[in-house]
Amino acid sequence: MELRSHIPAGPLEAKWERHRSEIKLVNPANKLKRHILVVGSGLAGASAAASLAELGYQVSCFCFQDSARRAHSISAQGGINAAKNYQNDGDSVFRLFYDTIKGGDFRAREANVYRLADVSARIIDQCTAQGVPFAREYGGLLANRSFGGVQVSRTFYARGQTGQQLLLGAYQALSRQIGSGNVRMDPRAEMLDLVVIDGQARGIIVRDLVTGAVSAHAGDAVVLATGGYSNVYYLSTNAKGCNVTAIWRAYKRGAKFANPCFTQIHPTCIPQTGPHQSKLTLMSESLRNDGRIWVPKKKGDTRPPHQIPEEERDYYLERLYPSYGNLAPRDMASRRAKQVCDEGRGVGPGGGGGHGVYLDFRDAIARLGRRAIAERYGNLFEMYQRITGEDPFQVPMRIYPAPHYTMGGLWVDYNLMTTIDGLYAIGEANFSDHGANRLGASALMQGLADGYFILPYTIGDYLAQAKLAKVDPEHPAFRQVQGEVGERIRRLLAASGRKTADAFHREIGRVMWDKCGMSRNAAGLKEAMGQIGALRDEFWKDVYVGGRGEDLNQSLEHAGRVADFFEFAELMCHDALHREESCGCHFREEYQTPEGEAKRDDERFGYVAAWEFAGVGKEPVLHKEPLAFEAVHLAQRSYK
Amino acid sequence: MRVRLHVWRQPGPGLAGVFVRYDMTEVSPDMSFLEMLDVLNQQLLSRKDEPIAFDHDCREGICGACGMVINGRPHGPQRATTTCQLHMRSFPDGAELWIEPWRARAFPVIKDLVVDRGAFDRIIQAGGFITARTGSAPEANSLLVPKRDADLAMDAAACIGCGACVAACPNASAMLFVAAKVSHLGLLPQGQPERDTRVVGMVAQMDAEGFGACTNHGECMAACPKEISIDFIAQLNRDYWKTKLAPKPQAKEFTGAA
Numbered sequence: 001m002e003l004r005s006h007i008p009a010g011p012l013e014a015k016w017e018r019h020r021s022e023i024k025l026v027n028p029a030n031k032l033k034r035h036i037l038v039v040g041s042g043l044a045g046a047s048a049a050a051s052l053a054e055l056g057y058q059v060s061c062f063c064f065q066d067s068a069r070r071a072h073s074i075s076a077q078g079g080i081n082a083a084k085n086y087q088n089d090g091d092s093v094f095r096l097f098y099d100t101i102k103g104g105d106f107r108a109r110e111a112n113v114y115r116l117a118d119v120s121a122r123i124i125d126q127c128t129a130q131g132v133p134f135a136r137e138y139g140g141l142l143a144n145r146s147f148g149g150v151q152v153s154r155t156f157y158a159r160g161q162t163g164q165q166l167l168l169g170a171y172q173a174l175s176r177q178i179g180s181g182n183v184r185m186d187p188r189a190e191m192l193d194l195v196v197i198d199g200q201a202r203g204i205i206v207r208d209l210v211t212g213a214v215s216a217h218a219g220d221a222v223v224l225a226t227g228g229y230s231n232v233y234y235l236s237t238n239a240k241g242c243n244v245t246a247i248w249r250a251y252k253r254g255a256k257f258a259n260p261c262f263t264q265i266h267p268t269c270i271p272q273t274g275p276h277q278s279k280l281t282l283m284s285e286s287l288r289n290d291g292r293i294w295v296p297k298k299k300g301d302t303r304p305p306h307q308i309p310e311e312e313r314d315y316y317l318e319r320l321y322p323s324y325g326n327l328a329p330r331d332m333a334s335r336r337a338k339q340v341c342d343e344g345r346g347v348g349p350g351g352g353g354g355h356g357v358y359l360d361f362r363d364a365i366a367r368l369g370r371r372a373i374a375e376r377y378g379n380l381f382e383m384y385q386r387i388t389g390e391d392p393f394q395v396p397m398r399i400y401p402a403p404h405y406t407m408g409g410l411w412v413d414y415n416l417m418t419t420i421d422g423l424y425a426i427g428e429a430n431f432s433d434h435g436a437n438r439l440g441a442s443a444l445m446q447g448l449a450d451g452y453f454i455l456p457y458t459i460g461d462y463l464a465q466a467k468l469a470k471v472d473p474e475h476p477a478f479r480q481v482q483g484e485v486g487e488r489i490r491r492l493l494a495a496s497g498r499k500t501a502d503a504f505h506r507e508i509g510r511v512m513w514d515k516c517g518m519s520r521n522a523a524g525l526k527e528a529m530g531q532i533g534a535l536r537d538e539f540w541k542d543v544y545v546g547g548r549g550e551d552l553n554q555s556l557e558h559a560g561r562v563a564d565f566f567e568f569a570e571l572m573c574h575d576a577l578h579r580e581e582s583c584g585c586h587f588r589e590e591y592q593t594p595e596g597e598a599k600r601d602d603e604r605f606g607y608v609a610a611w612e613f614a615g616v617g618k619e620p621v622l623h624k625e626p627l628a629f630e631a632v633h634l635a636q637r638s639y640k
Numbered sequence: 641m642r643v644r645l646h647v648w649r650q651p652g653p654g655l656a657g658v659f660v661r662y663d664m665t666e667v668s669p670d671m672s673f674l675e676m677l678d679v680l681n682q683q684l685l686s687r688k689d690e691p692i693a694f695d696h697d698c699r700e701g702i703c704g705a706c707g708m709v710i711n712g713r714p715h716g717p718q719r720a721t722t723t724c725q726l727h728m729r730s731f732p733d734g735a736e737l738w739i740e741p742w743r744a745r746a747f748p749v750i751k752d753l754v755v756d757r758g759a760f761d762r763i764i765q766a767g768g769f770i771t772a773r774t775g776s777a778p779e780a781n782s783l784l785v786p787k788r789d790a791d792l793a794m795d796a797a798a799c800i801g802c803g804a805c806v807a808a809c810p811n812a813s814a815m816l817f818v819a820a821k822v823s824h825l826g827l828l829p830q831g832q833p834e835r836d837t838r839v840v841g842m843v844a845q846m847d848a849e850g851f852g853a854c855t856n857h858g859e860c861m862a863a864c865p866k867e868i869s870i871d872f873i874a875q876l877n878r879d880y881w882k883t884k885l886a887p888k889p890q891a892k893e894f895t896g897a898a
Binding site: 047050051054065066067068069070072074075084086122124125126128129130131133134135136137138139140141142158159161164165168171173175178179185187210239240241273274275277278279281282382383387388389452453456494498500502503544546547549552555565605 | 644652670672673675676678679681682683686688689690691693695696697698699700701702703704705718720721725727729731750751754756757758760761764765766767768769770772773774775776777778779780781783784785787790791793794797798800801812814824825828831844
């Protein structure tokens with residue numbers, strides 16, 4: 001089968017405008033009859049559900065959290081990019097587009113990224129109108145800060161809680177629609193499968209997490225806004241509930257999965273403290289604006305940081321990337337941190353050789369004063385102190401990379417539709433905009449661009465033209481999928497082994513972190529695939545879930561998600577093994593430049609890898625979408 | 641370190657609950673409170689006992705999902721800290737801890753430490769927003785917001801909707817939660833057109849949900865993990881009574897055909 005990206009013709013700058021003017025509209029009276037199911041209530045899901053309801057569609061929205069306001073977008077700290085050029089520093093739509101394409105190491109689709117940059121400015125307008133309390137200058141205008149991987153100041157922020165404030169804006173817009181009866185909201189409801197009838201996505205199967213009841217929901221289109229899969233590593237900065245289940249189920253029903261091996265390891269997280277750890281905490285990358293990253297020059301140096309003189313410190317990012325310094329892109333900053341720690345120069349408990357590097361504010365405090373630093377990063381410093389018991393005003397922070405964001409996701413065309421008609425994927429759940437590496441403050445931008453300004457138009461084009469037979473949950477296809485979901489739950493509950501789902505999750509996480517994490521090689525990936533297969537068989541034999549299906553059963557919820565991670569992990573390794581090049585976050589040790597940077601192979605791998613499901617444990621089928629670059633020149637990324 | 645836990649176990653809504661004792665050994669002071677409960681749950685599962693149900697998600701103090709009353713204090717003893725960010729080093733070795741769900745009529749217990757906070761969502765639906773249809777927004781910098789107003793609005797907007805304020809209040813009042821949203825939006829120029837209807841709508845819903853009245857105990861502010869000030873409650877009262885006592889003139893309702 002051929003992947004049709006449906007990129008409109010015409011010059012890059014005019015594609016979206018032209019497409020918007022040409023796509024079919026749904027008559028307002030007909031919108032009232034169209035029912036759209038939105039799964040997920042983060043930035044992408046909430047903004048889409050609210051905007052679609054405003055247009056007049058019937059919308060049902062589902063989330064597994066107890067309230068739509070708790071989706072994981074809420075944890076984003078740093079900010080949101082937009083090409084407003086308020087700082088007069090030379091920013092433009094083209095520059096934001098170019099930075100994003102280059103930051104993604106030329107593995108994203110040009111037309112999508114340009115559109116993202118194009119609508120970015122309107123997102124700020126929209127959020128401001130909703131009452132998002134963005135940081136302001138004394139004159140009352142909006143303030144900006146700079147962020148990793150770029151040289152202009154284009155990031156809008158609300159203290160260190162930008163994701164929270166943007167999500168509350170979208171949640172409030174959604175709440176308005178719920179209150180006026182245009183959206184039916186189902187919290188504590190987890191999507192467990194997709195129903196496809198005659199090639200069209202027509203509904204989902206959902207488990208009520210309080211009563212355990214499994215129910216079918218029919219509609220005219222399904223939108224997956226279900227986030228990323230970093231929790232395949234067990235330890236990540238994602239919320240505990242984040243999972244791959246919704247998009248994995250869609251993949252098993254025929255949607256293609258694109259670039260699953262593109263996973264981002266964030267450079268500034270609080271290092272792990274012990275084996276009990278169940279989650280890692282991110283410190284906003286904005287800290288790199290004023291913090292300087294260093295390790296001792298000497299291996300195994302156990303002196304406390306203030307006793308290490310200036311000339312014995314290695315500010316390695318400033319040394320390696322003089323023009324970007326501490327603001328080098330995430331993938332590079334992470335890999336270099338791993339490298340200095342692997343050399344035995346890491347810091348933290350255990351003395352020399354620990355898994356951490358210093359992020360030091362001493363110079364910034366001396367230059368700007370304690371007050372200015374507290375104003376910029378106060379809540380982040382407090383959070384760090386609460387977790388570690390150390391005061392960053394006194395001693396440098398210790399940081400280490402952790403899994404954070406997944407660029408891969410369901411393959412979508414220019415309209416954000418997957419390879420199943422009527423099934424859309426938006427936000428982190430799709431693969432479209434970040435290529436092999438995402439720049440800071442771009443995830444919020446993408447989630448809201450998809451939900452507010454792209455999907456509401458493109459979904460209409462489908463609904464206006466699709467021939468949609470009337471279906472309801474009594475349809476045999478719904479009955480069948482619902483039966484399969486019920487059977488799977490029964491199977492999980494019936495397994496009476498000795499190990500918990502959590503224990504299995506830790507094991508697979510370890511395998512993925514070691515073999516398919518910050519750097520990968522062919523031998524390790526093959527080994528990992530063998531281990532995953534063996535662990536998966538063991539899981540179904542030896543897991544113990546306990547409790548009942550018709551009850552609030554968090555162990556059962558977790559077990560179902562872990563079971564899907566087991567299948568998914570294999571696909572991720574498969575993708576990483578097939579991509580015999582290094583690009584962005586995908587670092588294959590066999591393919592690097594003499595300076596240790598990622599070495600792309602545009603000739604052989606200048607494409608999106610979209611995988612088709614062929615059966616559990618069976619080799620997936622590869623489909624390629626070639627990436628054509630018209631506006632940008634492919635170059636090796638240089639941040640020196 | 642060792643701790644003795646007494647955890648509220650309740651099999652379902654409206655059923656009787658009871659404190660169950662668990663003795664934990666080898667607790668690391670670097671564990672978060674929820675990691676300690678994770679360890680206990682793994683032990684319970686390996687004994688084929690039912691694990692303790694509790695809400696949690698982000699584990700970095702921002703999603704507002706977690707929350708339990710620890711020795712009588714919502715989110716435990718540490719100031720400005722959610723349960724997930726509380727670490728065991730805050731407790732002495734051998735501590736005895738009583739762990740309960742939020743207790744309020746408007747937050748019925750679902751199971752163990754899990755409660756239903758849907759009332760908060762319904763209060764927001766009753767007016768906790770600014771009506772700004774997607775696509776209709778003016779250029780962001782066309783509206784000037786003094787920095788002090790934006791900062792104060794942000795102080796109020798920092799609410800995570802966890803419900804600790806309700807759990808801490810002797811009257812189980814939701815005034816701090818409602819006041820935070822009313823003030824956040826009311827402090828900004830964008831929020832002015834709906835300022836009156838918002839406060840009236842949200843307060844009416846709060847009362848309908850069965851939350852108690854505010855009698856100025858201030859326990860809410862002490863328990864709030866985001867340290868939201870009760871000054872915002874004063875602001876809410878001003879807005880509310882101004883609207884009630886001196887309503888603005890209303891245009892006549894237009895009905896009938898042109």
